[in-house]
Amino acid sequence: xxxxxxxxxxxxxxxxxxxxxxxxxxxxxxxxxxxxxxxxxxxxxxxxxxxxxxxxxxxxxxxxxxxxxxxxxxxxxxxxxxxxxxxxxxxxxxxxxxxxxxxxxxxxxxxxxxxxxxxxxxxxxxxxxxxxxxxxxxxxxxxxxxxxxxxxxxxxxxxxxxxxxxxxxxxxxxxxxxxxxxxxxxxxxxxxxxxxxxxxxxxxxxxxxxxxxxxxxxxxxxxxxxxxxxxxxxxxxxxxxxxxxxxxxxxxxxxxxxxxxxxxxxxxxxxxxxxxxxxxxxxxxxxxxxxxxxxxxxxxxxxxxxxxxxxxxxxxxxxxxxxxxxxxxxxxxxxxxxxxxxxxxxxxxxxxxxxxxxxxxxxxxxxxxxxxxxxxxxxxxxxxxxxxxxxxxxxxxxxxxxxxxxxxxxxxxxxxxxxxxxxxxxxxxxxxxxxxxxxxxxx
Amino acid sequence: xxxxxxxxxxxxxxxxxxxxxxxxxxxxxxxxxxxxxxxxxxxxxxxxxxxxxxxxxxxxxxxxxxxxxxxxxxxxxxxxxxxxxxxxxxxxxxxxxxxxxxxxxxxxxxxxxxxxxxxxxxxxxxxxxxxxxxxxxxxxxxxxxxxxxxxxxxxxxxxxxxxxxxxxxxxxxxxxxxxxxxxxxxxxxxxxxxxxxxxxxxxxxxxxxxxxxxxxxxxxxxxxxxxxxxxxxxxxxxxxxxxxxxxxxxxxxxxxxxxxxxxxxxxxxxxxxxxxxxxxxxxxxxxxx
Numbered sequence: 197x198x199x200x201x202x203x204x205x206x207x208x209x210x211x212x213x214x215x216x217x218x219x220x221x222x223x224x225x226x227x228x229x230x231x232x233x234x235x236x237x238x239x240x241x242x243x244x245x246x247x248x249x250x251x252x253x254x255x256x257x258x259x260x261x262x263x264x265x266x267x268x269x270x271x272x273x274x275x276x277x278x279x280x281x282x283x284x285x286x287x288x289x290x291x292x293x294x295x296x297x298x299x300x301x302x303x304x305x306x307x308x309x310x311x312x313x314x315x316x317x318x319x320x321x322x323x324x325x326x327x328x329x330x331x332x333x334x335x336x337x338x339x340x341x342x343x344x345x346x347x348x349x350x351x352x353x354x355x356x357x358x359x360x361x362x363x364x365x366x367x368x369x370x371x372x373x374x375x376x377x378x379x380x381x382x383x384x385x386x387x388x389x390x391x392x393x394x395x396x397x398x399x400x401x402x403x404x405x406x407x408x409x410x411x412x413x414x415x416x417x418x419x420x421x422x423x424x425x426x427x428x429x430x431x432x433x434x435x436x437x438x439x440x441x442x443x444x445x446x447x448x449x450x451x452x453x454x455x456x457x458x459x460x461x462x463x464x465x466x467x468x469x470x471x472x473x474x475x476x477x478x479x480x481x482x483x484x485x486x487x488x489x490x491x492x493x494x495x496x497x498x499x500x501x502x503x504x505x506x507x508x509x510x511x512x513x514x515x516x517x518x519x520x521x522x523x524x525x526x527x528x529x530x531x532x533x534x535x536x537x538x539x540x541x542x543x544x545x546x547x548x549x550x551x552x553x554x555x556x557x558x559x560x561x562x563x564x565x566x567x568x569x570x571x572x573x574x575x576x577x578x579x580x581x582x583x584x585x586x587x588x589x590x591x592x593x594x595x596x597x598x599x600x601x602x603x604x605x606x607x608x609x610x611x612x613x614x615x616x617x618x619x620x621x622x623x624x625x626x627x628x629x630x631x632x633x634x635x636x637x638x639x
Numbered sequence: 640x641x642x643x644x645x646x647x648x649x650x651x652x653x654x655x656x657x658x659x660x661x662x663x664x665x666x667x668x669x670x671x672x673x674x675x676x677x678x679x680x681x682x683x684x685x686x687x688x689x690x691x692x693x694x695x696x697x698x699x700x701x702x703x704x705x706x707x708x709x710x711x712x713x714x715x716x717x718x719x720x721x722x723x724x725x726x727x728x729x730x731x732x733x734x735x736x737x738x739x740x741x742x743x744x745x746x747x748x749x750x751x752x753x754x755x756x757x758x759x760x761x762x763x764x765x766x767x768x769x770x771x772x773x774x775x776x777x778x779x780x781x782x783x784x785x786x787x788x789x790x791x792x793x794x795x796x797x798x799x800x801x802x803x804x805x806x807x808x809x810x811x812x813x814x815x816x817x818x819x820x821x822x823x824x825x826x827x828x829x830x831x832x833x834x835x836x837x838x839x840x841x842x843x844x845x846x847x848x849x850x851x852x853x854x855x856x857x858x859x860x861x862x863x864x865x866x867x868x869x870x871x872x873x874x875x876x877x878x879x880x881x882x883x884x885x886x887x888x889x890x891x892x893x894x895x896x897x898x899x900x901x902x903x904x905x906x907x908x909x910x911x912x913x914x915x916x917x918x919x920x921x922x923x924x925x926x927x928x
Contacts, residue, residue, distance in 0.1 A: 289884075290881075290884060290885075290886075291884070291885050291886070291926070292885075292886045293885060293886065293887050293888075293926075294888065294889035294890070294891040294892060295887060295891060295892060295922055295923075295924070296891050296893070297892065297893060297911075297920035297921055297922050298908075298922065298923045299651065299652070299653050299920075299921040300653065300654060300893065300918055300919070300920055300921075301648050301652050301654070301918060301919040302654055302655075302917060302918035302919070303654075303655060303917070304654050304655055305655070309641035309642070310641070325641055326917055327917075355863055355864060358863070360863055360915075361640050363641045379640050380672070381860070381861065381862075381863055381914075382861070382863065383861070409641075425691070426690070426691040426726060456691050474643075474665075474670060475665070476668070476689055476692040477692060478691060478692055478726075480720070480721060480722060483693070483715075483717075483718045483719060483720035483743070484713075484714055484715035484716060484717045484718055484719055484720070484757075485693060485715070486689070486691075486693030486694050486713045486714070486719065487692060487713075488668055488692055488694070488713075490665075491665055517665075518664055518665045518705075519642075519643070519663075519664065519665055521641065521642075537641075537642060538663055538664035538665060538705065568642055568663075570641040570642055571641075586641055587642075615655050616655065616657045616658070618646060618655070618656075618658065619642050619644060619646065620646060620917045620918065620919070621640045621641065621642060621671070621917055622640045622671065622672050622914050622917070623898065623899055623912035623913070623914060623917065623919065624672050624674040624675070624841065624842070624899060624912070624914060625673065625674055625675045625687075625841075625842045625898065625899035625912060626676065626842070626899035626900065626901045626910055626911065626912040627676040627677055627678040627685060627901050628650070628678060628901045628903045628910055629647070629678045629680075629685070629700060630678070630903070631680055631700060632700070632701070633650045634647050634648060634649060634650060634659060635647070635648045635650055635652070635901075635921075636646075636647050636676050637646045637647070637648065637676075637899075637912060637919055638644075638669075638676045638687055639640060639643050639644050639645075639646075639671050639672060
């Protein structure tokens with residue numbers, strides 16, 4: 197009983213001590229904050245047109261011999277010389293420093309934003325948005341689990357290529373020309389011939405709107421479609437357009453319901469155009485017009501122009517859309533494949549789907565190897581579906597019929613399996629969290 | 640840029656280090672490219688802009704995964720705007736006086752820190768006297784009570800103006816206002832001219848204990864690897880055509896296009912994000928602390 201009572205006393209004593217410590221800490225924090233505020237208020241100077249005392253700082257003790265004595269009768273030049281000397285001493289030293297960083301956070305491996313297959317050469321092209329360039333592999337490459345990674349067959353990259361933040365990819369099914377959309381900085385779509393390698397100039401360049409993301413081509417009409425994030429629009433050019441050529445058509449305006457547009461795909465059999473939207477929206481000409489909308493896929497006639505409304509919208513919780521990115525259409529099967537970035541999935545809709553509809557099929561789950569897929573390609577010749585994953589240095593390929601938590605048929609991996617993909621892209625800012633001793637990096 | 644996210648790393652992380660947290664997904668309301676992020680240590684919050692939705696989003700300091708913001712400033716009363724090219728670009732937080740500051744190109748909007756929804760600014764610095772043209776970034780010094788803002792090549796500074804250093808359009812500079820300025824006020828000081836080396840300024844920070852400002856100078860926006868890039872440190876009392884007090888630059892720095900900069904005074908570090916490298920570089924820099 198006595199032992200129990202003593203234990204209770206210890207507990208109560210501990211609680212009191214804890215409360216006192218907590219109160220002390222709280223007072224200290226409040227005091228510190230008040231100190232800062234008072235310092236702030238004291239330092240603030242309201243303009244008065246007169247000199248004001250803003251602070252007092254005691255001078256350090258000085259050796260009296262440091263100052264040269266100047267008699268009151270000294271001539272003007274002597275006083276001036278001393279003043280000049282004082283000015284020089286006050287001059288601020290300006291220092292240029294070449295210094296190595298003590299630490300670097302970066303991903304040293306390729307991260308793939310987009311993917312396409314050249315069905316004539318049986319090669320897979322993968323957009324490397326981390327190291328900037330295009331890596332080309334054999335279509336049947338399959339990285340063994342024991343291998344560190346698969347070496348690409350060719351690499352295209354370097355300043356001359358203008359490949360940077362490259363996120364849209366198209367391979368001409370006849371010529372094998374490669375079209376790359378570069379989302380930022382260069383605002384230029386670049387075209388290279390089949391087999392291009394190394395750091396070389398593009399064979400053709402087209403200046404594109406800032407933030408162009410997705411690409412699709414109507415080969416029959418020889419027209420090139422580009423989706424632009426913001427201000428959102430679809431611009432349609434001649435396929436062979438170059439330089440500063442103007443688009444043939446622009447789909448843009450509030451009726452279009454384009455909202456942070458990303459991927460674009462064409463159903464040339466039925467004449468429909470599909471655009472995926474993340475949902476952020478505003479009219480840059482009108483302050484305070486910002487809105488958030490659910491993610492969506494808006495559908496238009498391929499020849500839609502101006503401020504045309506969509507004919508159908510796939511949108512709603514059943515769709516599972518979560519930052520939908522690149523898309524591809526299989527016109528024969530009547531299916532639309534969507535790289536569903538933040539759901540780690542590929543979702544498949546019918547090309548006539550409308551409203552809040554569930555996907556027909558969905559590749560999703562830990563066996564799939566999908567992690568932040570942003571690129572997708574339908575290979576109807578080999579009956580395969582490809583995905584590029586921003587979240588794991590990999591391209592994964594599945595049967596076109598795949599559904600559920602299915603493992604890929606093959607995987608092309610460009611980093612050791614245990615290396616995380618950082619997916620840092622265009623880091624325009626950085627913050628330091630002093631509480632957690634962490635660095636925050638936004639894309 | 641394919642994938643929006645905020646990746647969080649341990650301060651001592653190096654190449655290929657696993658992020659400790661990732662904030663991404665539809666519910667986060669993020670978009671790319673977020674050109675600013677600020678951590679408020681007093682209230683344990685961080686905040687970013689959504690340039691396409693003309694919105695300011697505030698998150699819990701420990702947010703992770705597909706986590707929604709705890710507050711959003713957005714709507715017609717906010718007057719938040721941006722250009723077709725930039726959207727609403729950057730911001731800063733004053734945790735002492737409980738304010739969030741947002742540059743819009745031609746103005747600086749000041750909101751209560753706790754504002755949520757369609758809230759009007761409590762102060763606006765705007766008008767021809769302000770010289771705010773192409774102002775896309777700022778930082779506030781809550782102790783010395785100044786706001787530092789960038790201004791761009793469309794500034795009304797005439798090339799013949801002594802402060803312009805004889806430069807023509809295509810160069811930028813810094814404007815320094817009193818923190819509580821409101822309306823059509825002149826900046827207290829202007830840092831501008833060839834000695835500054837400024838083409839344009841991206842993220843800005845202040846370091847109140849030493850009355851310093853720190854700026855990421857990434858060079859021309861349309862060049863992949865511009866020349867002359869640096870991270871510069873000026874005094875908030877500098878005025879006119881003055882070079883940075885310190886300038887980190889050159890091949891040894893590895894910097895190709897520094898756009899972001901933040902400070903870790905405890906460890907005397909300057910932390911820089913570089914868009915060309917897709918990397919974060921940490922410099923030990925005791926001189927400025």
